[in-house]
Amino acid sequence: MTLVRQLLDQAARTPDGIALVSGDGSLLTYGELRRRVLAVRHGLLSEGLRTGDGVLFSVRPSPESLVLALGVVAAGGVVVFADPGAGPEMFTARLRLARPRWSAAESILYAGSRVGLVRAYARRRGLLLPNLAELQIPGEPPMRHIHAGRRLPGVPRGSLSLADLVRGDAPEPPEDTDPDAPAAVIFTSGTTADPRAVVHSHASLAAALGLFRDRMPLGPGDVVHTDQLLLGLPTLISGARWSMPPLFCPPADFVRLMRERAATHAFCVPVHLAEILDTAPELPSTLQYVLLGAAPAPAGILKRAVKATSAEVLSVYAMTEILPVAIASAEEKLAHTVSGAEGDLLGAPLPGVGTRLADDGELLLSGPNLCRGYLGAEPFDELPTGDLARLDEGRLILMGRNKDMLIRGKFNLYPGLYEPSIAAQPGVEEAAIVGVPHPETGDEEVVLAVTGPAGLPARLRRDLPSVIDHDALPDRIVVLDELPRSGRTRKLDRDLLRERVARREGTAR
Structure with missing residues (x-):
């Protein structure tokens, strides 16, 4: 039985129970949650959402985002979690791979990507937002849009209002969907040339x-x-x-x-x-x-x-x-x-x-909890x-x-995914990423060591956000005369490099 079916059945058994208490303290009962999910499902199907359609999802955690995500999956769509704050280049690369037919975003994000004052404010906060309203996949029909929140300048004309979808009809769903069908796509890492996304099925x-x-x-x-x-x-x-x-x-x-x-x-x-x-x-x-x-x-x-x-x-x-x-x-x-x-x-x-x-x-x-595979690759x-x-x-x-993975918050960082793209930047001769563990938190300071001219750190700070995943951006950049190597094959000695950057050798920024 799929997760949506399990949730709908549970909600039908306890319609008067409190399902969710939101950040502002408002309450949502199981019966109302069920009604809203089914209303969104029915509204999306009526508007032409097809089984397997990807829905680019840019709505922050909230009761509204929960209802929308469940409604999409209940309608047979696939929720594609692609962080618009990753930067326009990375976002575009992920878009090319996922090829969604729909975009669901908060009204403020549409405004922040198009309206001058709001866009300038977002940039000052470090957010380089893509133009969500003008997303288009080459060779595909125009992308459909859903906005959460009241309509603001910048929301595309013809965008569906989540508030209107929730107020619509809520007929009972048919039999359960195919458990092996994709339900969610989660981008985890990668570069603009090779983004990586995990595909999970209903099952x-x-x-x-x-x-x-x-x-x-x-x-x-x-x-x-x-x-x-x-x-x-x-x-x-x-x-x-x-x-x-x-x-x-x-x-x-x-x-x-x-x-x-x-x-x-x-x-x-x-x-x-x-x-x-x-x-x-x-x-x-x-x-x-x-x-x-x-x-x-x-x-x-x-x-x-x-x-x-x-x-x-x-x-x-x-x-x-x-x-x-x-x-x-x-x-x-x-x-x-x-x-x-x-x-x-x-x-x-x-x-x-x-x-x-x-x-x-x-x-x-x-x-049984293993994903189907990576998007665009063999299962x-x-x-x-x-x-x-x-x-x-x-x-x-x-x-x-085995792969020198670093852990930063909820993000798993594999240096080998990013080092080639960094090494290809002008002036960079060699590049290596290591982590210096924090003894109390378990997180790691991400340090990028490069060889090349002393002015590299400032240039890389400016250019890397358009090249690699924003969660992989280094906390510190050091310039060394050479990267330490060992053995007959002169393989990069990451342990020695970690010791050197922990001692803060080299020119740092």
Whole structure:
């Protein structure tokens, strides 16, 4: 059964229950959520949305974005998450690959990409927005538009209003859609020449949500505090209440809302939890589970979390391509660390997740929650993770990264995807990206080391936003006389390079 069908069925069983509390405190019942999703589905189909149509999605987390995304998927469309803040060049590259027929965006984004004063303000805030109103795929019919929020200057003529769609008819849907059909496309990394996007099917997303629910029981009476769609959806499917914090919620307000709404579950990335614990050494007593994900959870943060709450603190190992993979408790991870054992304990693979180690120790994953593959490429049945691992009595132990992957917040950065494009820039002789781990947050400072003239950092700061993914832009750029190499093949010695940039050698900016 697909996730949309599960949600609609749950909403039909508990129409009067509160499904969602938004950032401003407004309430949405299950019955009203169901009606709105079906109304959007019917309206889009009436306007010509076809099965498999991609809908470029640029709506920030909110009740409106939830309704719109679910309505698109219920109508047989594919939600394409392509961040317009990535910059016009990267956005255009992603557009060429995804070839969506529809665009859904907030009115302010349309205005920010076209109207002079608003566009200038966005540029001052560091947002180089593409012209969403004039998006066009060569050889395709004119793109259709949907806007969320009141119509503003810059919204294309003929754009459908989400408010009008929600007020429309809401007939019952037909039988469930094909579970193997694509439901979502998530761009994860890449350059303007080679963007990469993960394609999830209805079935893989439903399997992922089921694994979260099995490990972290949810049901009526539970309140899950998160802005993450893939944790909010299992909440709704379970009949629990989704507490959605406002955008850019300060840590103190995040904790205050957890207390006011009697949250039983909360999700944070480790660096966010560290900021929360700085403001609130004790977490609300109503919490039963604190879920950490998107980056490794350092022992220091786990110790602080265990001290701050009686809730079970869980750390999730997952990738965009397959989520979740394994979940370990803070106690298990800390016991592994205290024992002096090598590596980072990830926990036992969740039911149905297949694990295999390649000859070089790289972890290969499979299972019903594995994506269909990458957009524009052949499907795969097994994912090479780039992580080195070992198995110890059925538990996964992370030993390192085969592909030198760096972790920045919720973004996995693979240096090899970006270094060739950087090295091709004028004046750059060689380029290498390494990470310097932060001992407390688990995040990494991304350092770009280049060889070439001393003036390179300023030029690269100016030019790289139009060349590589904005999440891959370096925190620091250093110019070295040469990149360190070792062995008979003179292979780049990333460990030595990491030591040098940690000591802040070279000309930096």
